[in-house]
Amino acid sequence: MATDDTIPITVEFSGGLELLFANQRKLTLSIPTYNENRTRSNIAFLVQHLCDNLMKDPRKDMFVLDGTVRPGILVLINEADWELEGEEKYEIQKGDNILFVSTLHGG
Amino acid sequence: MATDDTIPITVEFSGGLELLFANQRKLTLSIPTYNENRTRSNIAFLVQHLCDNLMKDPRKDMFVLDGTVRPGILVLINEADWELEGEEKYEIQKGDNILFVSTLHGG
Amino acid sequence: SPSRKWPLDKTEYKRYGRQLIMPEIGLQGQLCLKEASVLIVGVGGLGCPAAAYLVGSGVGTVGLIDGDIVEESNLHRQVLHSTASVGMSKVDSARVALNSLNPNVRLVAHPSRLTSESAISILQDYDVVLDCTDTPASRYLISDACVLLGKPLVSASALRTDGQLMVLNYPPRPVGDPSGGPCYRCVFPKPPPAESVVSCGDGGILGPVVGVMGVLQALEAIKLLTRQTNEVFRHVEPKPADPPTLLIFSAYSNPMFRSIRLRNRRQKCAACSAQSSVTPEALKSGSLDYVQFCGTISPINAL
Amino acid sequence: SPSRKWPLDKTEYKRYGRQLIMPEIGLQGQLCLKEASVLIVGVGGLGCPAAAYLVGSGVGTVGLIDGDIVEESNLHRQVLHSTASVGMSKVDSARVALNSLNPNVRLVAHPSRLTSESAISILQDYDVVLDCTDTPASRYLISDACVLLGKPLVSASALRTDGQLMVLNYPPRPVGDPSGGPCYRCVFPKPPPAESVVSCGDGGILGPVVGVMGVLQALEAIKLLTRQTNEVFRHVEPKPADPPTLLIFSAYSNPMFRSIRLRNRRQKCAACSAQSSVTPEALKSGSLDYVQFCGTISPINAL
Ligand SMILES: [Zn+2]
Ligand SMILES: [Zn+2]
Numbered sequence: 001m002a003t004d005d006t007i008p009i010t011v012e013f014s015g016g017l018e019l020l021f022a023n024q025r026k027l028t029l030s031i032p033t034y035n036e037n038r039t040r041s042n043i044a045f046l047v048q049h050l051c052d053n054l055m056k057d058p059r060k061d062m063f064v065l066d067g068t069v070r071p072g073i074l075v076l077i078n079e080a081d082w083e084l085e086g087e088e089k090y091e092i093q094k095g096d097n098i099l100f101v102s103t104l105h106g107g
Numbered sequence: 108m109a110t111d112d113t114i115p116i117t118v119e120f121s122g123g124l125e126l127l128f129a130n131q132r133k134l135t136l137s138i139p140t141y142n143e144n145r146t147r148s149n150i151a152f153l154v155q156h157l158c159d160n161l162m163k164d165p166r167k168d169m170f171v172l173d174g175t176v177r178p179g180i181l182v183l184i185n186e187a188d189w190e191l192e193g194e195e196k197y198e199i200q201k202g203d204n205i206l207f208v209s210t211l212h213g214g
Numbered sequence: 215s216p217s218r219k220w221p222l223d224k225t226e227y228k229r230y231g232r233q234l235i236m237p238e239i240g241l242q243g244q245l246c247l248k249e250a251s252v253l254i255v256g257v258g259g260l261g262c263p264a265a266a267y268l269v270g271s272g273v274g275t276v277g278l279i280d281g282d283i284v285e286e287s288n289l290h291r292q293v294l295h296s297t298a299s300v301g302m303s304k305v306d307s308a309r310v311a312l313n314s315l316n317p318n319v320r321l322v323a324h325p326s327r328l329t330s331e332s333a334i335s336i337l338q339d340y341d342v343v344l345d346c347t348d349t350p351a352s353r354y355l356i357s358d359a360c361v362l363l364g365k366p367l368v369s370a371s372a373l374r375t376d377g378q379l380m381v382l383n384y385p386p387r388p389v390g391d392p393s394g395g396p397c398y399r400c401v402f403p404k405p406p407p408a409e410s411v412v413s414c415g416d417g418g419i420l421g422p423v424v425g426v427m428g429v430l431q432a433l434e435a436i437k438l439l440t441r442q443t444n445e446v447f448r449h450v451e452p453k454p455a456d457p458p459t460l461l462i463f464s465a466y467s468n469p470m471f472r473s474i475r476l477r478n479r480r481q482k483c484a485a486c487s488a489q490s491s492v493t494p495e496a497l498k499s500g501s502l503d504y505v506q507f508c509g510t511i512s513p514i515n516a517l
Numbered sequence: 518s519p520s521r522k523w524p525l526d527k528t529e530y531k532r533y534g535r536q537l538i539m540p541e542i543g544l545q546g547q548l549c550l551k552e553a554s555v556l557i558v559g560v561g562g563l564g565c566p567a568a569a570y571l572v573g574s575g576v577g578t579v580g581l582i583d584g585d586i587v588e589e590s591n592l593h594r595q596v597l598h599s600t601a602s603v604g605m606s607k608v609d610s611a612r613v614a615l616n617s618l619n620p621n622v623r624l625v626a627h628p629s630r631l632t633s634e635s636a637i638s639i640l641q642d643y644d645v646v647l648d649c650t651d652t653p654a655s656r657y658l659i660s661d662a663c664v665l666l667g668k669p670l671v672s673a674s675a676l677r678t679d680g681q682l683m684v685l686n687y688p689p690r691p692v693g694d695p696s697g698g699p700c701y702r703c704v705f706p707k708p709p710p711a712e713s714v715v716s717c718g719d720g721g722i723l724g725p726v727v728g729v730m731g732v733l734q735a736l737e738a739i740k741l742l743t744r745q746t747n748e749v750f751r752h753v754e755p756k757p758a759d760p761p762t763l764l765i766f767s768a769y770s771n772p773m774f775r776s777i778r779l780r781n782r783r784q785k786c787a788a789c790s791a792q793s794s795v796t797p798e799a800l801k802s803g804s805l806d807y808v809q810f811c812g813t814i815s816p817i818n819a820l
Contacts, residue, residue: 014767015679016677072710079776084778101765103705103709105651106675106720107561107563107650107675121467122373122462123376132464169409172407178403178406179350188474188476191477206472210378211376213412213413213414214259214260214371232590232594232718235721236678238677238678238769270596271593286532287535289532290535291573296617314601315598315600375539375541414535421570426729429566430725432725433723433726459771461773466541468760468762469774469775
């Protein structure tokens, strides 16, 4: 059905993660619909894509650790915890909003 | 194109207006797509419809005055001031969220 | 000169250190705050928390205007006052508390109700005005005076479990310039029928509801006052002002907060448009009767 | 008996009148508040406003726990304290201010840091706990103790221009019951790498940002404590508890507030699931080392 090559999405950063991405809180971008394995791009792919192509800070382990988003970062798909949507395996849809929030500890 | 008879929408009340509607803050309802004049139902129609059919409080002038929403009530169509959308003449679309907010003055 | 080298004194670096290290404020932002003056109209449920955080942040001059005295029924939400200050003027009571929080801030007391005659002469000395009052009449009056004087207005209100917040007349362009931010009359051209107006005294109010709105007023004022810093000193591109927004708070709804996009200036606004009928002279002479404009009603008939 | 007829005394009717007339509170709600006890862990930027509004509202007993003393750099945001109380313990300083706001509230002082050994015995006396602390270690400890004791937890945090708020372990069902609300470990099963953790001291904090979050904690506690009132006395159908939500605040974003739907209890949660390894004995014996669990790092390397 869908023959489009790319999926337009919005990616947002909050809780200090924006500092890793040149202080940008909101990115509008397009990602490939299918990745190299001919499977649909999912959150795991997006995280690696962001880390490889858009993260400006050299400290990659502030965002990705052991192949996944580091502990202390919540991933929210369209305003809901990714655990409600299938976590890393969630296949990204056109217009999705993916929000990465670092927990805060100050008070 | 559209031959559906009714339009499903969400109507919300805030700032005390919910008290006029049996303390309901959120209503899910369907309104006729076309009204008696065979024109598409707009906000003016919705306001009259709410006043005639859903308002429990007898003080109609707390909601409608001189044929329109009384002063001090903001009408918001999908999170934007109705003045940005054509006010009373805005033709209601499927899934629209219409929010009526009474201004507050306390402090 | 030494004052150039150390524009703040040592205790100020210490006191404001946690703000100073933030790029959004920085030394330049702190200096903007120190040189700024903010008028808080109404030292009640909104004005108390707003004043505490503005004075805490080191705004140079904070003006307080209120004609009321502290009552016991205020204390559940007006947390600057204390049981011992019942019977005292709200302005004096707040002054004591604020001075003990931060003695570096100059506090200006106006212990009387704002009137149409006095509004221009009082407001003109301040950079930003906070509307923390509780009647439609005062809201129209303050907005009109802010439009005439070109002052940004941070307006909040609360009742029962709900609150509302708007930044009005921002950017504060001259009367008749459609690129300025909307004023209170743009949003509400006609006052509500008097019988639909409910005060906190009649309708009740939950303390933290009005508290949240007051703290947010302080935040918006700090953002306005340090905005230039961000643009000039952080080499950030000057962004256009945020579009006019109404923040709606509802303690028992989910989500609790909603942001609503407001209209721009109204083409025929009685205050801020080219067709304005509100003039400084009319205001000063008292020929604009705000109380009558808004009507009155005995509380028993109110919604 | 006369105490039945007039369950509050005359000054209380006056003081809380603006809450009492609201259907969400009413006399029954006020009595719930009066009989309730709330523990505020951390009397800093979150704890100060939270305490002020809870004490204002007439919660019967408010416990304050903090091992720190007031420093000048606290005052821009910790608005219960004053310049004169610099050097005093935060708990004592807050107690003076809160007592002068509302002498009807019993204040319980715990002027020391919460430890794994003391947590159970301190928390067990309270109905609701507010996490107003500032380290990951204390956040895991407080959550674990709340789960073991079946207490609802109102958790907030703030840094720079951002804040977060969650109501955890609500409803506070027993360990192993999947219908209870998620705990802190359900949401964050592993602590963040120590080098990614930034304190307000290192990262900075804008006063009203942490202030808003603290006031909202007071609000959530009042909602929890008076919830039953609504159901039992207003003949409102008992609604299920709101789904677990994370409120995200960002002072320079538009919109400023977002509500995010959180997960339910985690099937393998180390604290609240049937497979829990966190026990009261382990906590009391100190065999759970929260500081080591969360790691430490010299501040210079922190993000
Ligand atoms: Zn206008
Ligand atoms: Zn858990």
